[in-house]
Amino acid sequence: MLMFEVLAIVGGKVHTLVPGAPALEAVIVVDGDRIREIGPNVRAPADARVVDARGLHVIPGLIDGFAYHDPAHDLLYTRAGVALVRDHGNELGRIFASRERADRDERLGPLLSIAGGVIDGVPPATNAAILVRTAEETSEAFTHLYEQKIDFSSFHASLTPECFRALCRAAAEKGLAVWGPRLNAVPLESALESGQRGFVFLDALLPAGRTWSEASVAEFEPNAKRLISAGGALVPMLRGYARMLEDQGDTAPELAWVGSQYESMWRAELALRREQLPQAQRGAAGAMLGKQRAVLRTLHELGVALVPGSGAPHPWLVPGEALVRELIEWQNVGIPPAACLEYATRGAAKTLGLAETRGTLEAGKLADLVLLRRDPTTDLNHLFEVEGIVLRGKLLERATLETKANELRAALATEKAVAQAPLEVPALALPEGSVLLSGRVETVGSTGRIAAERFAVVRELDETVTLCGVRRILASAGNAEALVEVRQRTKKDALTSFEVKVRNSGHEFVARGSQVGGQWRVERRFDGAFVDIQAARESIVAIDCDSVTTYLLLGHTRSPGQFPIVRMEEGLQLEVVRWDLALDDDGDHTFKTPGGLKLVGFEEYGAIQAVVEQVGSGGVQTTLMEVDLHGGPGYPLPAGKLELKRRKQPESRDGK
Numbered sequence: 112m113l114m115f116e117v118l119a120i121v122g123g124k125v126h127t128l129v130p131g132a133p134a135l136e137a138v139i140v141v142d143g144d145r146i147r148e149i150g151p152n153v154r155a156p157a158d159a160r161v162v163d164a165r166g167l168h169v170i171p172g173l174i175d176g177f178a179y180h181d182p183a184h185d186l187l188y189t190r191a192g193v194a195l196v197r198d199h200g201n202e203l204g205r206i207f208a209s210r211e212r213a214d215r216d217e218r219l220g221p222l223l224s225i226a227g228g229v230i231d232g233v234p235p236a237t238n239a240a241i242l243v244r245t246a247e248e249t250s251e252a253f254t255h256l257y258e259q260k261i262d263f264s265s266f267h268a269s270l271t272p273e274c275f276r277a278l279c280r281a282a283a284e285k286g287l288a289v290w291g292p293r294l295n296a297v298p299l300e301s302a303l304e305s306g307q308r309g310f311v312f313l314d315a316l317l318p319a320g321r322t323w324s325e326a327s328v329a330e331f332e333p334n335a336k337r338l339i340s341a342g343g344a345l346v347p348m349l350r351g352y353a354r355m356l357e358d359q360g361d362t363a364p365e366l367a368w369v370g371s372q373y374e375s376m377w378r379a380e381l382a383l384r385r386e387q388l389p390q391a392q393r394g395a396a397g398a399m400l401g402k403q404r405a406v407l408r409t410l411h412e413l414g415v416a417l418v419p420g421s422g423a424p425h426p427w428l429v430p431g432e433a434l435v436r437e438l439i440e441w442q443n444v445g446i447p448p449a450a451c452l453e454y455a456t457r458g459a460a461k462t463l464g465l466a467e468t469r470g471t472l473e474a475g476k477l478a479d480l481v482l483l484r485r486d487p488t489t490d491l492n493h494l495f496e497v498e499g500i501v502l503r504g505k506l507l508e509r510a511t512l513e514t515k516a517n518e519l520r521a522a523l524a525t526e527k528a529v530a531q532a533p534l535e536v537p538a539l540a541l542p543e544g545s546v547l548l549s550g551r552v553e554t555v556g557s558t559g560r561i562a563a564e565r566f567a568v569v570r571e572l573d574e575t576v577t578l579c580g581v582r583r584i585l586a587s588a589g590n591a592e593a594l595v596e597v598r599q600r601t602k603k604d605a606l607t608s609f610e611v612k613v614r615n616s617g618h619e620f621v622a623r624g625s626q627v628g629g630q631w632r633v634e635r636r637f638d639g640a641f642v643d644i645q646a647a648r649e650s651i652v653a654i655d656c657d658s659v660t661t662y663l664l665l666g667h668t669r670s671p672g673q674f675p676i677v678r679m680e681e682g683l684q685l686e687v688v689r690w691d692l693a694l695d696d697d698g699d700h701t702f703k704t705p706g707g708l709k710l711v712g713f714e715e716y717g718a719i720q721a722v723v724e725q726v727g728s729g730g731v732q733t734t735l736m737e738v739d740l741h742g743g744p745g746y747p748l749p750a751g752k753l754e755l756k757r758r759k760q761p762e763s764r765d766g767k
Contacts (some may be wrong), residue, residue: 177420
């Protein structure tokens with residue numbers, strides 16, 4: 112908990128952000144987590160700790176209207192003066208625990224306004240999304256979140272129009288706002304009529320049927336006026352566009368402030384941009400950014416309710432700092448710095464329904480203050496010159512902030528050094544026979560290293576080919592560490608049986624499947640006790656429990672087209688779903704699944720090169736770390752797939 116004392120901040124030039132109130136020298140008395148008194152004639156109480164703010168400028172804490180909070184980033188937000196983060200969707204186990212006031216105070220982090228989980232369709236933009244396919248599922252998902260006392264509702268771009276309208280109806284019944292992008296299939300007028308009032312990204316106001324290269328700035332005005340008339344608001348995310356034209360460099364200082372998993376993602380995103388946006392195309396991309404900047408200035412002049420948001424921790428958007436850089440982008444397009452500051456404080460508080468407790472410096476409001484060495488209303492770059500923070504009544508002086516920042520940077524450096532070491536996984540128990548191929552893979556997601564797996568392909572004495580895996584899944588918010596053992600047995604490229612064991616929290620779940628009388632029967636046990644037998648009549652070709660053995664099996668046995676897969680959900684519940692395989696010209700595999708796209712590259716000898724699950728910036732990648740062919744050819748791909756891979760190799764070597 113924060114330890115409170117009465118503070119008297121004296122001598123500073125106070126920017127209250129109260130409409131019409133000039134900046135002037137005043138005394139601010141803080142009692143507990145609230146402002147008790149403020150004004151030029153207020154006297155410091157006898158029992159107060161006096162904070163000498165002479166020569167400093169005092170402003171309200173900033174509001175980040177669009178981010179994805181990670182508790183590891185709390186200090187980064189606080190030291191940048193961000194007192195509230197609006198989280199647009201997160202892992203449910205983590206975000207509901209993080210938003211508790213005790214957690215916020217203990218971690219010295221910003222308060223959170225949360226959507227709980229983001230609601231999305233197929234394919235989901237993030238692996239943490241709540242997947243819905245029908246209006247009924249959408250209403251149920253919203254009701255579940257509402258019961259957890261969310262502050263607003265958020266959705267992603269794969270939501271169907273039917274589900275979108277169902278979400279808007281459900282939220283309206285409970286008096287909650289709906290925020291998200293404008294769906295491509297839903298014009299702005301229809302989105303507003305359905306009840307959406309909060310929009311993310313400037314694309315929301317693109318004229319119907321027009322692209323950024325085609326539309327003029329003037330063509331955005333009708334949609335801007337529609338948004339104003341409906342009482343809507345927009346998070347422009349201009350910095351999210353601008354960063355795409357920058358090469359942050361291989362030794363960028365931003366990398367010191369994020370963990371190894373974020374660093375890996377950020378570096379990969381930069382490498383992809385370097386490849387996909389060569390110098391020849393940067394002129395056109397720069398022209399589009401110039402138009403976006405002009406549109407933002409027009410929106411300001413028209414009076415659109417703009418909410419600054421950082422988008423952190425998307426690649427190269429450092430939590431806390433990225434919000435300040437977003438505001439500087441606004442300043443650079445011609446919006447006065449004082450107006451930009453108002454958008455990030457009083458304006459955001461009003462638009463987001465938070466004005467009762469924050470946004471201005473007034474008696475009775477939360478004591479979130481930023482002490483700056485120079486005036487931010489003349490230049491927003493001065494927001495980087497923090498002399499101190501008062502976070503809900505707790506004074507954090509510059510020396511304290513710098514000490515904590517140095518500790519964080521050192522801890523991250525140590526974590527990255529540790530992350531270079533292999534993630535240990537128990538040895539595999541193999542059936543009798545010849546080992547054709549074995550190795551180890553690691554899986555990394557937006558929140559870090561997720562898992563590692565040892566795998567092997569064994570040809571048994573009866574010519575059965577068994578694919579074995581043991582996967583260690585690291586603990587995450589709300590989930591204990593788990594160990595998953597998998598065996599999938601095939602004969603003549605057809606699945607004949609499987610076994611999955613999951614061990615966590617001292618318990619063991621087991622599912623064993625085999626074909627009996629033309630149907631699949633799956634027996635489940637918990638800690639050795641019989642649970643039930645489930646059945647499936649379809650001709651199952653593989654099981655999916657996030658094991659690399661599934662991709663090895665499918666790469667070897669399946670041709671392009673649809674096929675049934677058994678998805679083993681939590682508790683090893685059996686669910687039959689359909690995957691669709693397509694091959695590209697390089698022989699790489701694209702699996703279209705109910706959970707999104709899975710892109711898989713294979714070596715000729717049968718091991719995967721990598722698996723990328725296309726789930727937006729929160730994507731998951733599995734990479735081959737070790738491999739052993741055991742003196743043989745491995746587990747080679749079928750002839751047709753090998754031909755595709757080999758056809759491309761000469762072209763690649765010749766550079767053609």
